[in-house]
Amino acid sequence: MTTRTETTSAGTDRRIVGAGGIRPDGTPILTISVCPRCTRRWFPQRQICAACAHDELDHVEAGRGGIAYASTVVRIGAPGFATPYVLSYVDVDGVRVLTHTDPADPSKPEALTPGTRVTFTVGPIGTTGEVELWSYRVRAADAPGIDR
Ligand SMILES: [Zn+2]
Numbered sequence: 001m002t003t004r005t006e007t008t009s010a011g012t013d014r015r016i017v018g019a020g021g022i023r024p025d026g027t028p029i030l031t032i033s034v035c036p037r038c039t040r041r042w043f044p045q046r047q048i049c050a051a052c053a054h055d056e057l058d059h060v061e062a063g064r065g066g067i068a069y070a071s072t073v074v075r076i077g078a079p080g081f082a083t084p085y086v087l088s089y090v091d092v093d094g095v096r097v098l099t100h101t102d103p104a105d106p107s108k109p110e111a112l113t114p115g116t117r118v119t120f121t122v123g124p125i126g127t128t129g130e131v132e133l134w135s136y137r138v139r140a141a142d143a144p145g146i147d148r
Contacts, residue, residue, distance in 0.1 A: 066092030
């Protein structure tokens with residue numbers, strides 16, 4: 001996976017992390033590795049199967065929607081991550097992905113209810129101080145879009 005920093009129209013630097021890119025419709029490209037020998041699936045993408053050590057994995061793009069498995073509001077975060085924010089584990093195409101989550105009401109972040117259908121988006125997750133870090137995120141599938 002390559003990491004690329006780009007300058008936004010607002011003049012700030014932005015780096016996409018964790019995703020393989022952004023589709024023209026604004027959704028992220030998430031690549032899942034699939035082992036043809038034991039059928040295990042992995043995200044993030046890997047070159048060797050951690051279950052059977054097979055080293056010729058197939059790589060497929062995940063779908064745009066998933067189901068929340070668990071979710072929490074983070075109130076004490078790592079440097080570079082403004083709190084509070086919502087993290088969720090989301091099941092998509094046979095893998096469980098940890099992802100930042102757009103709350104329905106950003107002024108009052110709440111965890112997603114397990115089983116909530118979500119849609120993958122792309123948006124800011126933190127900063128290095130000089131560069132804004134963007135990555136894949138999710139929002140409830142029935143929630144209104146949030147412009148970022
Ligand atoms: Zn395997």
